Amino acid sequence: MTTHGAALQDAVAHATEVLTAPVAGLVPGRLSTSEWMMMVRDVERLGRLVDAARVALAGDAEQRTGGPVDALAALRFASAVDAVATLTGLADRDAKRRIRLGATLNAGLSLTGAETRSVYPSVARAVSAGNLGVDAATILTDALEGVSPRIDPVVIAEAEEALVHLAEGSPDHPPLRADLVRGQAHLFVEAIDPDGVRPREEVARRKRRFTIGPDTHDGLIPVHGLLTLEIGAGLKRLIDAHVRKVTFTDGPRQLDDTTRPVEAAESVESVESVDDRTPAQRRHDTLADIVSAASRVKDAPELAGAAPAIIVTVTQTVLDSGRGVGSIDGVDTPISVDAIEKMTDSRGIQTVTMNPDRRILSLGSVQRCFTSSQRRAITARDGGCVIPGCTTPAGWCEVHHVIPWRAGGETHTDNGVLLCWGHHQNIDRGPWRLTMSDGIPHVRGPGHPDRTHTTKTRTGPPLTRTG
Template identity: 30%
Template sequence: MSDTRLLSTDELLRGIVDGVTEIRIREHSVMQKIAELDRRGVAAELGYKDLPHVLRHAVRWDRKTARKWVTHAALLSREITPTGSVLAPALPVVAEAAAEGALSVEHVGVVAEVMKALPAEAEEPVVGFAREHEPSAVRAFGKELAYRLFQNDPEPRDAEPAPPVNQHVMRWKNGYLEIWAKLDTITGAKYEALLDPLAKPRPTTADEGPDLRSRAEREGDALADLVDLMLRADQLPEHGGEPVTLTLTMRYDDLADQVGQAMLDNRERVPADQVRQLACNAGIIPMVMGAKSQPLNVGRKSRTFTAGMRRALVARDHGCAFPGCGRPPKHCDAHHIHHWADGGDTSVDNGVLLCRHHHRLIHHSGWTVTMVQGIPVFYPPRWLDPLRKPRRNLIHTAA
C-alpha cells in the first residue's frame, strides 16, 4: 500500500472517488445475494419471521437498515416466473447504474421514492441526475419533474380542501415568551422575507471576531429586531438593495387568463387567483422579461448589481444556479461570472445567483461557470470529472 502522504491532493481525491465506486459495486453484489435469499424463502427455512430478521443476526444490522436493503434488493434484481422466464428489474436503469458503482444504497432508495410519482420513461433522466448529485438533490429534482410533467393535467374532482388557518400560540415561561406559529404559504413567505435579511451573520470585526451565534440564535435576534422595526414602520429592512419584496414568477398569459400557478422564491406554488389578489397590494413588482425599462446593464459604472438586475437574475435562475443546489434567491449573492476586477461588467448576462457556500466554491476551487446561450453552465474540477463535462442546475429547470 502506497504512503498517502506522498500523494497529491488530486490523487487522494481521485482515489476516494474510485474507492467509493468499488464499495458501491460490492453493495450491488450484496443486494443481488439478498434478493436470491428472498427468492428462496430462506427465512422460513431457517425458522425466522422474515429475511430482515435473518440479516439482523447475520450482519448485525438494525431492523430498519435490514428492511431497506431487502426492499432495494428486490427493485434491482431480475424476477424469475414459475415458468422459468426472466423478467427485467422493476427499475432497470437504476439497476444498471448501481451495478457500475454510480449509485449508493441511499441513491437507490430516493430514486425509487421519486419514481412512484413519475412515469417509467422518467427513470432515465432521474438516474442521469443521480449520477452527478447527492440523494437529497435527487429528491428535489424528482419533485420538480413531477410537477412539470403533470401541471397541465385536469385537477382531481375531490372535495374542496378547507382553507388554511393561521395559528399563533404564545406562552410565558421562566421569564421568556415562547412562540409557536403555523402560517399559510403566502404569509409564511412574507414572514421569511422579512426575517431573512435581519438574520444574516454579523461581519467579522477586529473587536468582536466572527459571529458565533447559531442559526436559531440569529433568527431569534432577528425577530427581536423585527419587533423594534415594526414600531418604526418607516424603517423596514432592505434585502438585495430594495425594500423587502415578495416575488412571484409566472407567465403573463396565465396571469391574464387566471390559470396555472406562480412560484415564490422558496419554490412554493401559489394559485393564479391568489396572485391576482396579491398584485393589487403595494410591494408586488410585476416583471416582464426583457422589458427595456429594466436597468439590466450598467456596464462598468457600478460593481453592485442593482435591484432591477437582481430581479432579472431571480426570474432566470430561480435560486442558486449551482448544480444540485435548491437554495432560494433570498439566500443568494449575485456573482460576476467574468470577475469585475478583471474587466467584467455588471450585467445580467455576466451575473449568476449563488448561495454563500457555492459562491465561495466558485472563487476558491476548481469549479468554473460560463454562460451558454444565456444560461449559466458549470464545469467540475478534473479530480471529480477528468472530462469536465458541463452541468446545470436541473432542480430549478426540470423539464
C-alpha cells in the first residue's frame, strides 16, 4: 500500500469508528433547538467533506479505464460507470453524475507524476474544504463549461472565483443556498457571454422534433417531442385558454345574457362537477378541436391530390347495423362504428364499393356531411359549442346530428348543432340531452333541469324561446 493510501485509509477507519456509535444512538428529539440547529449545520459540513472524497474518487474512474492499461476492465468492470455503481451501490445515473463532477474538479497527474491544476481550482478548493456542496459545485461547473469554448479563460477564472466566493459565504455574508447559486451563475454567464442566448436557441431549433405513433396495443397513438419555446408557449396558451375552469348560468337565458360573457354570469355549479374529464383529458380534447379546425381550412395541404382525408374501411353491413368495427388506414387498432359515424358527421363520407377481391365497383359522392353553407348558418345560430359553460369557439367545433343519421335524422340545419370534440364524443353518454325545437337547439342537464334554449352567438338579437 502507498503511504498516501495508508494515511487515507487510517483516517477513514478512525472517523467511521468514532462516528458509528453516536450516529446509531442519535435521538434528534432530545436535542435543544440550538443544539439541533448546530448539528444540522455541522453534520452537513461533515457530509460535504465526505462528499468531496466521494466525488474525487469517482472522478478518477475515467483515468483508470483510459490510458494504455485499462485497470477496471482487468477487474471485469464494463466501464467507469459500472465500476463506481457496483462498488458504491449507486444508480448508473448518479454514478455518472459523480464521475463527471469529479473528473472536472480533480487535479491531474502528468506523465512525470507532477500534479496538474484542476480546471476549476476555486470550485475544487471549496468542495474539498467542505464549504461547497456537490449540488452547488455541479451547477457552477456546468454553467462555466457551457460558456468556456467562447470566453477568454481569464474571464472564466474571474467569474469562477467570484461565484465560489458568493456561494461558500464569507465572514461578511452567509453561504448561498444551491437554488440561489443557479440564479447567480446564470447572471454571471449572461454578463460574460451576452451572445450565448443565440447559440442556445440555435441548438434548441436543431433539437426541435415531434413524432406521432405508431399506435399502441391499447389503441392509442403516442406523441413525443420537443417544441421550440415560442411554439410550446403558443400551444400551451391556446390549450390552457380553453381548458380553464368555466362556469355556466342556471335556468333559461335571460334577454341580457347574450351581451354578458358566460364566465361573468352567476354560477351555481362549476362544469367540473359534471365534467369528469381530467385536465390532461381536456387538453387532449382541445387539441382534437384544433386538429379538426385545421383540417377544415380551405387551403390545407393536399395528400396525393386530395384534401387530407382519413381512409376508413368498413363493411356496409356494419354501417347499416351500427354494430362492429372498421379500420383506419395506417393504424392497426380497429375503430368502432360509433366513432366512424362521428367522423362521418363532421368530415363526410365517400363510399367506395368493392367486390370481394377489392376491385372497385363504384365510387359514391361525398354525402351525409353538413355542407359549408349549412355549417355557416349553424355557426351563426349557435356561435360555438352549445353545451353551457363550454368555451370552444365555433371554428373548432364539429356539427352533430341531433337525431342520428341512421335513425332517420336529416343532414339539415334544423338537425345540426355545434359541439366541441370532447362533448361530441360524450353526448350519447354524458349528462347533457340535446333536442331541437322549431330548429332551435335546447339542452337539458346539470343546472338546466328544463329544456333550455342554448346559443353562444353574440351577433344577433337573443333568440330566447323555450319549448
